[in-house]
Amino acid sequence: MPGNSDLNIALVGCGTVGSGVVRIVQTSSDLLTQRTGRSIRLRRIVVRDPAKKRDVDLSGIPVSDDIQTVIADPDIQVVIHVVGGINPARADVTSLLEAGKDVITANKALLYAHGAELFGLAHKLGRTICFEAAVAGGIPIISAVTTALTANRIVSIEAILNGTSNFILSRMLDRRQTYEDVLTEAQARGYAEADPAMDVDGTDAAQKLSILTQLAYGTAVPLDAIVRQGIQHIELLDLLVAAELGYRVKLLATSRLSKGRLEIAVQPTLVKADRPAALTNGADNIVSIEGDAVGLMRFSGAGAGQMPTASAVMADVIDYATGRAAITFQSLQRLQSRESIPLQPQEELSRRYYLRFTVADRPHVLADIADILGRNEISISSVRQDETADVDDLSGVARLVIMTHRTTEGRLRSADAAIAKLQSLRGNRIRMPIAD
């Protein structure tokens, strides 16, 4: 429990974020004491391989590979759990809560998949879970939706929540490089995981959006209820054509109240080039939130990275040490009584779209595609075929870009299924909504 004595914490996981946490605890202990009135003491560390060399000094702190050392230590009040993935994180957090420890986590996959279960357990046991670092790294967006903007009914959230995807899309356009080349470089530099699937296919952003949506609207949204597309099939051509039309392509995560229903999607999206989301480059994140009283608020900054994420973890530590975190977490329990907002069926999402097809360069292909769109009542606003320079072209293959007037996701899916059967189709089909 918070109080005026020393605060004894344990750290489970000492990878990138964990090392950043150690660094702040060691270099800013005066700051932490000023902010909390308490001494913050790192009493135990649990890692997979205690023998591994690390770039932070852990001398004087017992390091173990066994979380039981933490669970069994009655002096530990709160545990910073910064290990990714579901297992053993789920079992760890459960055991920690049951042992009377409060938990600070940065694990959005865990919160997305088992947040309700773990929050329920914590509420039952009178424990606290803090998770500022789980969404948008150093940007205090969890704090904004759970405290600062709480006098508002949230109307919309529009965000860039995956730094890896944003880095790749920004770099492809800046350097005129292919997706594959940029990904390889990002992996070499450590900006992208060895297996980047969850980042580039929209899963990571969708998990974060689901967490924000639950907090902002009180509606639990499973991943398969989110219109979700990744960036892995976006070509440089798409970015160049979009740029010529005055847009940037961003992996946009949106949840929006519309006529009493919640529209929710994670998709590469054409955003007007002068809008703040379009200007958010590299690994940065941005979250725009509209509230009925406050209007449109924007928060941006580093959405990942060692020190920004550690900064968010330590903000949780400070909030915990002062007792604020327990109050905020209790208020989340009351919010569960909110009436859930029904989801807009995916098929009914209505937007303008950018469509791109790779087709055999032969007669009647355009006519075939236009015919299918027309039969699905999709109205074409403009058409272009491969005018952009700097694209490595395959011989005999053309790229066809079609911009539509406003239509629905359902009509497009229906048209897409028919177009996919055309013999003249080659490679991937790209469908991106255009943000208004």
Place this chain on the structure above:
Amino acid sequence: MPGNSDLNIALVGCGTVGSGVVRIVQTSSDLLTQRTGRSIRLRRIVVRDPAKKRDVDLSGIPVSDDIQTVIADPDIQVVIHVVGGINPARADVTSLLEAGKDVITANKALLYAHGAELFGLAHKLGRTICFEAAVAGGIPIISAVTTALTANRIVSIEAILNGTSNFILSRMLDRRQTYEDVLTEAQARGYAEADPAMDVDGTDAAQKLSILTQLAYGTAVPLDAIVRQGIQHIELLDLLVAAELGYRVKLLATSRLSKGRLEIAVQPTLVKADRPAALTNGADNIVSIEGDAVGLMRFSGAGAGQMPTASAVMADVIDYATGRAAITFQSLQRLQSRESIPLQPQEELSRRYYLRFTVADRPHVLADIADILGRNEISISSVRQDETADVDDLSGVARLVIMTHRTTEGRLRSADAAIAKLQSLRGNRIRMPIAD
């Protein structure tokens, strides 16, 4: 004291912001109860003229012109004080604290001038003062610097904090209008006060910057220690020339740690056109804060206006009702023990500058000015004279724009004093730093 019972509040002042507060209390009571677990009840209102017609329904709430009705009511726990100016606000807040009431205020002029005294009194009496709405309206920037970013040492703050000035500068450029024309329109629409002096001369922004600086760095900065210039002498020509050079002119409030000293200024500043501050238009505010761990964070949105400001006031009410506000306010007391950071003397601020002179169109004027700059070791990077169209020109008068290389405020002040004595000078001299 916060608890689980009803929360009885009083409202002093029912102008623009006060009416917004009434509106949220009346329309969102379910939301407030969900967030706090308590019923928030508006028990008393104090206004100058109780007979005045208002656009919110106050029926059922006792309305008085005497704050003693609130002070004497033992059921009132917290008072929302939204009256501008120093008097009687200072005496009101003092009396309220002494009567055992906690206070929520949006009055930055009061906090700037008497914050130390009022905070000291509140701390002595065990009372709480909340002031999220005092800086940047709906943007939760007080919350960010007092809670979310507290694991960081703040390195710099760069902000647009005065919506009126930003509206005027944005509109002048958009519509190619003069300062006077835009100001008149802004006053007619209620965006600018009948007496806009504090907004356009930089006082309002400097007061807000002083409050943020005290919270972020622990250093109290009086207004006369801030390099401060307003926008009232900026001409459309200045905005057009800046635009041609790739800049926007913004009334930028900055406080920055540099070599152990704090540089602090509020000045119309040339900002690269693609930077977020340059893209912040109309009455919006933006605050960029750099922390040693989190890196650069940006917060933007409505910096004023009825509902955004009321949203911030109600965020304070919710924070108060849950008990978080008291904890945060206590932590501010501990921060007073921080060592104060010395201020960089104004004369030593080093930047590139935009200079504009209105001069008699006769020989040797440029030579005279260039000579004075040279004697003050100010190196010229470019010169131009009146090439911009759309400017109503006075006959026989030319406007001369000089961009300098990096130099100091002191050298420029010295040069300016000499240039001011030139017989060929007409009208105002403009000096704006260029943000790097």
